[in-house]
Amino acid sequence: MTSTTQQKANSKLLVRIIVALVIGAALGMLLPQNFMIGDTSLVSVITPFGDLFVRLLKMIMVPIIICSLIVGSSSISPAHLGRVGGKAILFYAVTTLIAICIGLACAAVFAPGLGLDLSDASKAVEKAANAPSMGQILLNIIPTNPFDSIAKGEILPIIAFCLFFGVGLAFCRDSKDERIKNSADTVFNLFDGMSEIMFNVVRWVMQYAPIGVFALMFVVFNKSGAAAFGSLFNVTATLYVGLAIQVLVVYTAVCALVGLNPFVFLKKVRPPMLTAFVTRSSNGTLPITMQSAENMGIPKSVYGFVLPVGATVNMNGTTIYLGVCTMFIANACGIPLTGNDYFTIIITSMLAAIGTAGVPGAGALMLLLILESVGIKVSGSVAIAYGMILGIDAILDMGRTSMNVTGDAAAAVYVAKTEKELDLEQWNS
Incomplete structure (x- = not known):
């Protein structure tokens, strides 16, 4: 399937999801609560269709994480992990950490979902009576048996093992020994092929999304009525405030710290920002981002490595989204989050961001694994x-994808300037 055909298919799917959202919400509010069809309530008939959609997403979650993380982390050649690579990865790690903290802070201030009463939330929480210590959380990241963690769906250990495996695979692919290199390439091709297979499965699951969204929206609006609209607007506004802070404070501060005019950066980064906003694809925007980097005076030797890596591992917008949406769900369902939960959200978001690039529906899948990592079972009210x-993921996705490519460009600027390779004449032109 060509990229143009895929974009058209995605657009049609988006329209169907939005229509399903509107119809489900409207019918949910118009029909009385506990509307009966014979001896059976309509809600009980429709609910399984929404539950099926959630189960399908959970089914593909672990395979997607494994394939995407291994392919993503093994795609970075160790030969490139020198000064340029080290600076880029450090930049991505620090700004991703800042982004998730901004997302959680904005959610704490605006409290999206607070006041939206979704009952029976206690059934969706699976936590031990005694919360583990911070040290235990860090220790538990390393699995004693990775296959047992995969079977149990323990997200953090799965991510950690896949990163170790991926980096080890990258070194083997870079080996001078032809036997090792060929074997490693075979393993890489296997996981790359599995990734493509899983992307197809994701596309099939997303074809069912309009039905699932309709069912889920009907149930919530039939129970909560118009109050749900305010909550959805609140979570959207909260996300975009967080994204604006990341651009106008973090990235402009980076430019200022390396002695560059932040307003020049904001002006020259507009083409990839707008393209990503419309297409909702970091990979699809990569040629535009590279062109903008060229116009900024960044040499190809820098942006040719930093930008493709960023499209794989740098997800600042997505991590802000994860913080905001996790808080929304916790507030809406009355689930208290502890300090350890927030720490787990931060660590999981940073690690999981490495494997999200190019995955259709990545934000929704990542949100699932964040909820699972803090012991919140995605069932019932959750x-x-x-x-x-x-239902509103397309609106949220436009903002977070635009943020992702802006962060990639900021990293390229930072690396080029600190390496004294930025063409200042071109920058100021």
Whole structure:
């Protein structure tokens, strides 16, 4: 399938999801609560269709994480992990950490989902009576048996193992020994092929999304009525405030710290920002981002490495989204989050961001694994709140994708300037 055909298919799917959202919400509010069809309530008939959609997403979550993380982390050649690579990866790690903290802070201030009463939330929480210590959380990241962690769906250990495996695979692919290199390439091709297979499965699952969204929206609006609209607007506004802070404070501060005019950066980064906003694809925007980097005076030797890596591992907008949406679901369902939960959200978001590039529906899948990592089972009321987010995910995705490519460009600027390779004449032109 060509990229143009795929974009048209994605657009049609987006329209169907939005239509399903509107129809589900409207019918949910118009029909009385506990509307009966014979001896059976309409809600009980429709609910399984929404539950099926959530189960399908959970089915593909672990395979997507494994394939994407291994391919993503093994795609970076160790030969390139010198000064340029080290600076780029450090920049991505620091700004991603800042981004998730901004997302959680904005959610704490604006409290999206607070006041939206979704009952039976206690059934969706699976936590031990005694919360583990911070040290235990860090220790538990390293699995004693990775296959056991995969079977149990323990997200952080899975991510850690896949990163170790991926980096080890990258070194083997870079080996001078032809036997090792060929074997490693075979393993890489296997996981790359598995990734493509899983992307197809994701596309098939997303074809069912309009039905699932309709069911989930009908249930929530039939129970909560018009109050749900305010909550969805609140979560959207909260996300975009967080994204604006990341651009106008963090990235402009980076430019100022290396002695560059932030307004020049904001002016020259507009083409990839707008392209990403419309297409909702970091990879699809990569040629535009590279062209903008050229116009900024960044040499190809820098942006040719930093930008493709950033499209794989740098997800600042997505991490802000994860913080905001996790808080929305917790608030809507009345689930208290502890300090350890926030720490787990931060660590999981940073690690998981490495494997999200190019995955259709990546934001929704990542949100699932964040919820699972803090012990929140996606069922009952949590599934309803999750469905509400999915219903407006296209609006949220436009902002977070635009942020992702802006962060990539900021990293390229930072690396080029600190390496004294930025063409200042071209920058100021």
